[in-house]
Amino acid sequence: MGDLCILHGYLLDGSGSNLWTRSIVQALCRGGESVHLVCQERHPELYDFIAQSHVYGPDGQVRTVLDREVAYAGRCIMHRPQLGDTLPVYVWDRYDGFDNVVPMVALPDDVIDDYLERNVRTVMRVVGENEIVAIHANHAVLMSVVAERTSRATSVPYAVMPHGSAIEYAVKKDARFLEYASGALQSAKRIFVIGKEIRQRVKNIFPDLADLEDKMMELSLGVDTGLFEPVPKSARAARIASFGRALSGLARGKTAARCDDFRATLRGDMRREELLATITSAGGYTLKAPDADAEAKLAAVDWNTESTLIFIGRLIESKGLQSVIAALPLILDRHPDTRLLVVGHGPLREAAEALVWALQHGERELVANIVGWGRELQGEAYGQLTELRLFYDALARAGRLDDYFAKAKARVRPDSVIFTGYLTHRELRYVLPCCDVAIFPSTVAEAGPLVFLEAIASGCFPLGTYFAGMGASIDAVGESLPADDVERMKLSADPKDTVADIVTNVPLAFDLGTKHQTALRRIAVERYDWQGIAAKLAAGLR
Numbered sequence: 001m002g003d004l005c006i007l008h009g010y011l012l013d014g015s016g017s018n019l020w021t022r023s024i025v026q027a028l029c030r031g032g033e034s035v036h037l038v039c040q041e042r043h044p045e046l047y048d049f050i051a052q053s054h055v056y057g058p059d060g061q062v063r064t065v066l067d068r069e070v071a072y073a074g075r076c077i078m079h080r081p082q083l084g085d086t087l088p089v090y091v092w093d094r095y096d097g098f099d100n101v102v103p104m105v106a107l108p109d110d111v112i113d114d115y116l117e118r119n120v121r122t123v124m125r126v127v128g129e130n131e132i133v134a135i136h137a138n139h140a141v142l143m144s145v146v147a148e149r150t151s152r153a154t155s156v157p158y159a160v161m162p163h164g165s166a167i168e169y170a171v172k173k174d175a176r177f178l179e180y181a182s183g184a185l186q187s188a189k190r191i192f193v194i195g196k197e198i199r200q201r202v203k204n205i206f207p208d209l210a211d212l213e214d215k216m217m218e219l220s221l222g223v224d225t226g227l228f229e230p231v232p233k234s235a236r237a238a239r240i241a242s243f244g245r246a247l248s249g250l251a252r253g254k255t256a257a258r259c260d261d262f263r264a265t266l267r268g269d270m271r272r273e274e275l276l277a278t279i280t281s282a283g284g285y286t287l288k289a290p291d292a293d294a295e296a297k298l299a300a301v302d303w304n305t306e307s308t309l310i311f312i313g314r315l316i317e318s319k320g321l322q323s324v325i326a327a328l329p330l331i332l333d334r335h336p337d338t339r340l341l342v343v344g345h346g347p348l349r350e351a352a353e354a355l356v357w358a359l360q361h362g363e364r365e366l367v368a369n370i371v372g373w374g375r376e377l378q379g380e381a382y383g384q385l386t387e388l389r390l391f392y393d394a395l396a397r398a399g400r401l402d403d404y405f406a407k408a409k410a411r412v413r414p415d416s417v418i419f420t421g422y423l424t425h426r427e428l429r430y431v432l433p434c435c436d437v438a439i440f441p442s443t444v445a446e447a448g449p450l451v452f453l454e455a456i457a458s459g460c461f462p463l464g465t466y467f468a469g470m471g472a473s474i475d476a477v478g479e480s481l482p483a484d485d486v487e488r489m490k491l492s493a494d495p496k497d498t499v500a501d502i503v504t505n506v507p508l509a510f511d512l513g514t515k516h517q518t519a520l521r522r523i524a525v526e527r528y529d530w531q532g533i534a535a536k537l538a539a540g541l542r
Contacts (some may be wrong), residue, residue, distance in 0.1 A: 001133075002033070002131045002132065002133030002134075003033075003034040003035065003036055003037065003130055003131055003132050003133065003155075004023075004028065004033055004035050004036070004132070004133065004134055004135075004136065004538065004541055005035075005036040005123070005126060005127065005130075005134070005135045005136070006021065006025060006035060006036070006037050006135075006136045006137075006138070007038045007039075007089075007119075007123065007135060007136065007137040007138065007146055008021040008036070008037065008039040008138045008141040008143065008280045008440060009039070009040065009138070009139070009142060009143045009146055009298065010039065010040055010087075010089075010095070010118070010151070011039070011040055011041050011042070011095065011096065012039065012041045012047060013041070013043075013046075013096075013288075013424060014164065014288075014424075015313070015314075015450065016165065016450070017138050017139065017163045017165070017451050020163075020450065021037070021039065021138060021424075022140070023222060023530045024084050024533070024534050024537060025076050025338075025528065025533030026035055026047070026049045026076075026529075026530070027043060027222075027481060027530040027531050027533070028029050028051040028074060028076075028476055028534045028537070028538060029070070029072040029073070029074040029075055029076055030049075030072055030073060030074070030531060030534075030537055031073065031074065031531065031538065032073035032074045032355050032536075033074040033538055034074050034075055034077070034340055035074065035075075035076045035218035035279065036074075036076075036078075036079060036081070036126050037050075037076050037077070037078045037080045037256060038078075038080075038081070038095070038119070038126065038143075038365075039078065039080065040080060040087070040098075040122055040124060041078065041080065041082070041319075042080075042094070042096045042274070042363060044078050044098050045066055045098075045463070046063070046064050047076075048070060048071070048072075049068070049070055049075070049076050050066065050070070050075075050076045050077075050078050050271040051066075051068060051070045051071055051075035051076060051077060052064065052066055052067050052068075052075075052076040052077045052078065053065050053066035053077075053079075054077070054078070054079050054080070054121045054122070055078065055080050055082060056059075056079060056082060056119065056127070058069050058080050058084075058122075059071065061123075066078075067185045069332070069368065070457070071219050073270060076135050076302055077121075077130075078341065078402055079350065080122075081118045081119050082118070082486065083098075083115060083118055083119075084114075085098060085099045086098070086100040086101075086102060086107070086111055086115070086289045087100070087101050087102070087106055088102060088103075088104035088111070088112065088115055088142060088247060089101055089103055089104065089126060090103065090104070090165040090168075090169035090170055091100065091165065091169055091314075091372075092379075092488075093104065093314075093346075094216055094287055094288060098119070102175065102501055103142070103169065104170055104174075104178070105169070105170055105173050105174040105177070109176070112142070112176070114218060114493040115142065116142060116145055116146060116149070119142075119143070120145040120146050120149050120150060120303060120415060122155070123135070123146055123147070123150045124150055124153060127150060127154050127156055128154070128289045131541065132156055133156070133159070133369050133541075134156065134157055134158065134159065134539055134541040134542060135147045135150065135151065135156055135158035135159070135162065136158070136159050136160075136162060136192075136537070137158060137160050137161070137184070138161055138525070139161070139163050139164075139165075139166040139172050139367060140160065140162040140166045140167055140170075140177075140181040140184070140185065141170055141171060141177045141180045141181050141184070142177075142180065144160045144180070144181065144184035144185070144188070144320065145183070146187070146368045147160065147181060147184065147188075148187050151187065152187070155319075157186055158188055158189065158528070159185075159187045159191065159192055159540065159541055160184055160190075160191050160192070160220075161191075161192040161193075161219070162181075162185075162193065162201075162202055162360040163194075163466070164198070164201075164444070164469065165179075166271050167201065167202075167205065167459075168444055168445065169419045172204065172205070176296075178205075181206070182206055182209065185206060185209055185211065185212070185215075186209050188215060189215070190215055190217055190541070191212070191215045191216045191539055192214075192217055192218075192219045192540065193216050193217070193218055193219070193462050193475075193536070194218075194219060194220070194221055195218060195220070195469060195472045196218070196468060196472060197341040197445075197468050197471070197472045198469065198479075199216055199218065200276045201274075201437065201445070201468075202216070210251070212525065214272075217540050219533060219536060219537060220527065220528060220532075220533055220542070221449075221473075221528065221534075222450075222453065222528050222529060222530035222534075223449055223450070223454050223456075223457045223524055223526060223529065223534040224319070224425075224454040224457075224529075224530055225457050225521075225524055225525050225528075225529050226376050226427045227425060227434060228429055228432060228454045228458045228524075229433060229456040229457065229458065229459075229521070230314070230433055230459030230517050230518075230521055231420070231434055231458075231459075232514075233303065233304055233514075236303035236304070236423065236434040237303045237304070238316065239433065239434050240295075240298050240299060240303060240418075240431070240434060241299070241335075242293060242430050243298060243427060243430035244295030244298075244299065244366050246292055246426060246427050246430060247294060247295055247427060248522075250289065250290060250291050250427075251283055251286055251289045252286070252291065252292040252294075253266065253285050253287060253288075253289035253290060253291055253292065253309070253421040253422065254285045254292065254419075255284045255285070255291070255292040256291075256292065256293045257328075258282060260418075261282075262278065262350065262353065262354075263306060263353070263357050263414075263511050265278050266354055266357050266358070266366070267356065267366075268361070268363030268366045269366075270366060270369070272369065272373050272376065275370075275373070275377065276373075278350075278375065279350040279351065279354070281399040282350050283350070287345040287346075287485070288345060288421065289421055289422055289426060290422065290423055291419060291421035294355055294420045294421055294456060297415070297418045297420070298418065298420070298431065300339075300415065300433055301339050301418070302337075302350060303434055305313060305337060305434070306337045306338070306339050307335045307337055307338045307339070307340075307436055307510045308434065308435040308437070309324070309338060309339070309340050309341070309343075309434040309435065309436070309437045309438075309439060309458070309506060309510075310332075310340075310341040310343065310344050310431070310437070310438050310439070311340065311341070311343065311438075311439055311440070311502060312325055312343040312428070312438065312440070312451045313344050313346055313412075313440065313442070313451065314346045314431070315342070315344050315345055315346030315347065315348040315349045315352065315376065315385045315441070316346045316347060316348050316374060316382050317375075317378060317382045317384070318383060318386060318443050318444045319344075319376060319381070319440075319442050319443075320387070320440070320441030320442050320443055320465070320498070321342060321344075321348060321352055321440075321441075322348065322351075322374070322385050322387065322388055323353060323387045323388065323391075323441045323498050323502055324340060324501045325340070325352055325355050325356060325359070325417065325440060326355075326388050326392075326499050327499050327502035327503045327506065328340060328359070328408075328412060328417070329359055329404060329405075329407045329408035329412055330357075330404065330407065331409055331502075331506050331507060332407070332411035332412065332416065332501060333407045333509055334507040335510050336411060338506075338510075339415070339416065339418060340416060340417045340418065340420045341415075341418050341420060341431070342418065342420065343420050343421075343422075343423050343428065343431065344422060345421060345422040347378040347379050347382065347417065348378050348382075350377075351370055351374070351377040351378060351419075352419075353417075353419065354366070354370055355367065355370050356412065356416070356417045358370065358423060359405075359409075359411065359412045360408070360409065360412040360413065360414065360416075362405050362406075362408060362409035363542070364401075364405055364437060365418075366394075368392070370385070371385050371388045371389050371392065372389075374388075379403070379474070382521045383443075386443075386495045386500065387443070387495045387498045388495075390495055390499075391407055391493040391496075391498075391499035391500065392438075394496065395499070400458055409535060425495050427450070430456065432454060432458045432460060433458035433459065433460065433485075435458075435460050436460065436461065436509075436510060436513075436524055437460065437461050437509045437510060438451070438452075438455035438460045438462045438465065439462075439463045439464070439491075439502065439506065440462065440463070440465070440470060441463075441464070441491050442450060442464070442465050442496055442501060443465065443495070443498075444472065445468035445469070446465065446468055446469045446470060449464065449469060449473065450472075452464055452470060452471060452473045452475070453524060453528050455520075455522055456477060456520040456521070456528075457520075457521060457522045457524035457525070458521075459514070459516075459517035459518070459520050459521050460520075461488075461489075461490070461509050461512060461516060461520070462477075462489060463489050463490075463491055463505055463506065463509060464476075464480070464489065464490075464491060465491045465492075465493050465498070466489075466490035466492065466493060466542045467493040468489060471490075474489045474490060476527070477489075477520070477523055480519055480522075480523055481516055481519060485512060485516065486513070486514075488505045488507070488508045488509050489506065501534040506539070
């Protein structure tokens with residue numbers, strides 16, 4: 001039957017395409033497939049479907065770092081090319097094993113060429129030494145180019161799955177990557193697209209590619225319905241206790257003392273340079289780790305009576321956390337027992353903490369300055385806090401700004417917002433099913449948010465920006481729910497309306513209680529379980 005080869009330029013830990021890759025490979029192994037996975041994961045031993053792992057040095061030497069039996073009908077053999085210190089990415093983050101992580105649009109041609117060549121050498125060797133019948137490449141760039149060059153030399157056919165991040169942050173921003181993607185998609189035998197929205201986006205960006213429509217095959221995102229499952233309110237406290245046990249032995253990130261010290265330095269009249277310096281000095285902790293006191297913070301929640309709202313994602317402007325925090329005073333006015341859980345890491349964290357502090361203390365000047373300095377507070381690579389500026393401008397025009405800040409000072413407490421730090425699925429599986437409402441107010445067009453599916457598998461009512469892949473997900477789920485209740489899931493993508501929609505829809509979602517928990521779970525199991533999606537992928541590749 002032959003083996004499949006999957007190319008993924010990054011790690012297996014985390015969200016987005018990392019999550020897609022580890023989930024689909026695990027499901028393929030459960031289905032009996034032998035999969036050769038080329039990626040940069042540094043800890044293959046953490047993934048029980050990986051039977052072997054090999055590291056390919058620049059001198060051609062291959063070192064085996066893992067060789068074991070696995071309890072799957074199939075198995076995964078992982079191959080990691082050594083790339084040196086530089087890793088081209090779409091959006092900056094910390095990556096285990098790389099000192100020089102750079103958005104690829106900022107890299108010169110010679111560095112990109114070296115990256116491609118090192119990967120091609122490894123994939124050529126994998127194809128030459130194994131019975132590979134098809135190659136699958138994640139993202140429109142750059143592993144698609146690796147697949148194209150390997151296929152040209154070996155005649156092994158390949159498929160490409162474009163994800164939103166590569167399109168938005170590389171292909172649209174740099175003519176080099178548009179050209180790379182065009183060539184790779186032109187020669188691909190199949191293009192997997194995550195729903196109708198990404199299909200149309202690919203057609204819009206590459207209107208001149210021959211046979212594009214004929215090559216495209218829709219493939220849904222998925223969820224591990226064995227990992228995420230509903231938890232009744234009566235069992236939530238016990239589930240959170242299990243979360244605490246799951247954190248045992250893990251490296252930890254931000255400490256309570258560091259958070260307290262940061263808040264103690266805040267003042268309403270801080271100049272920009274002071275706030276930037278304070279945010280910088282608050283860093284230095286391990287970003288991709290749970291907070292040191294994460295279990296204590298969650299244990300303090302009354303899971304039987306309090307309304308819990310959860311945000312999961314990278315803490316950057318485009319994921320929209322700032323809009324949820326700005327809406328919080330008016331949500332608390334309707335539901336005073338609300339707790340907002342923030343799961344994730346990123347450069348917006350300290351600015352978000354400062355915004356919560358400013359609202360709690362009624363410091364209008366600091367709120368206005370955080371909104372105005374949003375880009376500088378995160379880093380120049382990120383956007384402005386446009387939704388907040390428009391929201392506060394609208395309140396001012398309506399004469400409601402005084403009332404808003406009075407409610408903020410009266411309602412927002414230090415523990416109204418709980419930052420957990422970074423959680424993997426191993427920890428998140430205990431937290432998400434205990435929450436009433438999940439919110440994903442992303443401002444960028446995403447191919448399909450996996451966290452949305454994890455929420456419905458958990459029976460947690462999801463809200464998201466109603467456009468792109470999120471809009472398609474809401475429409476698909478909405479086919480099985482009452483139309484009025486589906487409307488509560490939808491947040492406007494127009495930045496002038498996003499925060500106002502959160503203010504309106506979150507309390508309405510809380511009012512639904514557990515009404516749709518069973519239906520959401522059924523939709524996840526019947527339509528989105530990874531096992532069926534992996535079978536469709538394998539058939540499409542073969």
